[in-house]
Amino acid sequence: MSEEEILLFQALDYLRSDDQKDHExxxxxxxxxxxxxxxxxxLMVGNMYMKGDGVEKNIDExxxxxxxxxxxxxxxxLFAIGLYNYLGLFIPKDYETAFNTLMMASGQGEVESNLYIGNMYELGQGTTVNFQAAINYYEKAHQTNKTAHFYLARLLLNMNNPRGRDLMMSLANKKYAPACHELGLLYYEGKxxxxxxxxxxxxxxxxxxxxxxxxxxxxGVLYEYGLSVEKDVQKAVEYYFAPSSLGNYxxxxxxxxLAPxxxxxxxxDSCTFEFTKTKPCRQHIFACKTCGLFDTRGICVACARNCHKGHDVIDIGVVTDFYCSCCDNREGCILHKQ
Known part of the structure; x- marks a missing residue:
C-alpha cells in the first residue's frame, strides 16, 4: 500500500468519527x-467545502x-453537481442543469445517475415526460440498485405491463418491504x-x-373480515393501532x-431532524419521488404528512441509520418555520 493510500484510509477513518476535530x-x-x-x-475536498464539513463552508470554492x-x-x-442542482442542496434548485449534468455523468459510466434520470423522465423534471426513456434508465441501474428496481417495477405496473409483476416479485422475494407491500396488493386485488x-x-x-x-x-382488514384467516377482531385492532397512531385515516x-x-x-408534527440532526438513527422513513429524496435519503413521518403532502411519497418502513433529509435543500422543512 502506497503512502498516499495510507493517508486516504486515515482520512476516511477520521470521517467516521463524530468529533469535528477529526473531520478537520x-x-x-x-x-x-x-x-x-x-x-x-x-472530490471529497469539494464536497466538504460544500457542506462545511471539517472546513468553513464555501459554496463557491x-x-x-x-x-x-x-x-x-x-x-x-458530474454526479455530485447534478445532484446538488436536482435537490437544491446548498444552491438553487435547477432541474434543467441537473438533468444535463446527470446525463453527462451517466455517459461517463456513473450508474447511480441513471436512477435520477429515470425519475426525471418519469415526472418531467428538467425534460419532457417520457415513460419509455424512464424505463430505459431505470433498467440501467436496477441490477445493482433496489430503488431503481422498485421504481421500474412500479412504473411498468402503472402502465399495465405484466413484467412489472415479475420484477416486483423478484424484489419482494428479497424481503424489500415496499415491494412486499405492492405484491400483497396485487394478490389482494387480483391484478x-x-x-x-x-x-x-x-x-x-x-x-x-x-x-x-x-x-x-x-x-387488520384480513383479520377483521376473516379473509384467509380466522376472523379475529382483537388482532384487527392491534394491526389498525400502529397505522392509526401514524396518521392513517x-x-x-x-x-x-371496533374499539371506540x-x-x-x-x-x-415535529420533524425528527430537530432531535437527531444529521446523526443517523433507527426511524420510520418515507421516500419522496417528487423531491428526489430517495435511495440514500428519506423523510420522517411528520414531513411526509406536512412538507410533502400531495407529493408522490412511498413508505419505506422502519430502517436503521437514517436522518430526515427534508431540511437538506435551501427551501427547508416547513415544520422548522412554524
Missing amino acids: AAFKILLQCSRKGNKDAT GLGILSGLAYSGHSQA FVDKDYQKSKEYFSIAAQKGIITSSYFM DSHQRLKN DLQIPVLS
Whole structure:
C-alpha cells in the first residue's frame, strides 16, 4: 500500500468519527492528497467545502473544485453537481442543469445517475415526460440498485405491463418491504395474478413487520373480515393501532368502529431532524419521488404528512441509520418555520 493510500484510509477513518476535530484533520489530509493530483481526494475536498464539513463552508470554492474535476470527465464529480442542482442542496434548485449534468455523468459510466434520470423522465423534471426513456434508465441501474428496481417495477405496473409483476416479485422475494407491500396488493386485488388472500397476507405480513403502514392496515382488514384467516377482531385492532397512531385515516376510522374507547396517541408534527440532526438513527422513513429524496435519503413521518403532502411519497418502513433529509435543500422543512 502506497503512502498516499495510507493517508486516504486515515482520512476516511477520521470521517467516521463524530468529533469535528477529526473531520478537520481528515480535510487537511485530503487537501494534501488533492494537491498531489489524487482525484478521489479532490472530490471529497469539494464536497466538504460544500457542506462545511471539517472546513468553513464555501459554496463557491466547493463548486469550483467540483466543476474543474467534472470538466476533466470525472463521473462522480458530474454526479455530485447534478445532484446538488436536482435537490437544491446548498444552491438553487435547477432541474434543467441537473438533468444535463446527470446525463453527462451517466455517459461517463456513473450508474447511480441513471436512477435520477429515470425519475426525471418519469415526472418531467428538467425534460419532457417520457415513460419509455424512464424505463430505459431505470433498467440501467436496477441490477445493482433496489430503488431503481422498485421504481421500474412500479412504473411498468402503472402502465399495465405484466413484467412489472415479475420484477416486483423478484424484489419482494428479497424481503424489500415496499415491494412486499405492492405484491400483497396485487394478490389482494387480483391484478396480474389470481386473487389470493393467503398470499396477500404473506406479503403484507412481511411488510408490516418492517413498518409499512398500509400493510398493517390491510392485515387488520384480513383479520377483521376473516379473509384467509380466522376472523379475529382483537388482532384487527392491534394491526389498525400502529397505522392509526401514524396518521392513517382508514385505520383510524376502523378503530373508531371496533374499539371506540381505545385511546390513540396523537401523532407528533415535529420533524425528527430537530432531535437527531444529521446523526443517523433507527426511524420510520418515507421516500419522496417528487423531491428526489430517495435511495440514500428519506423523510420522517411528520414531513411526509406536512412538507410533502400531495407529493408522490412511498413508505419505506422502519430502517436503521437514517436522518430526515427534508431540511437538506435551501427551501427547508416547513415544520422548522412554524
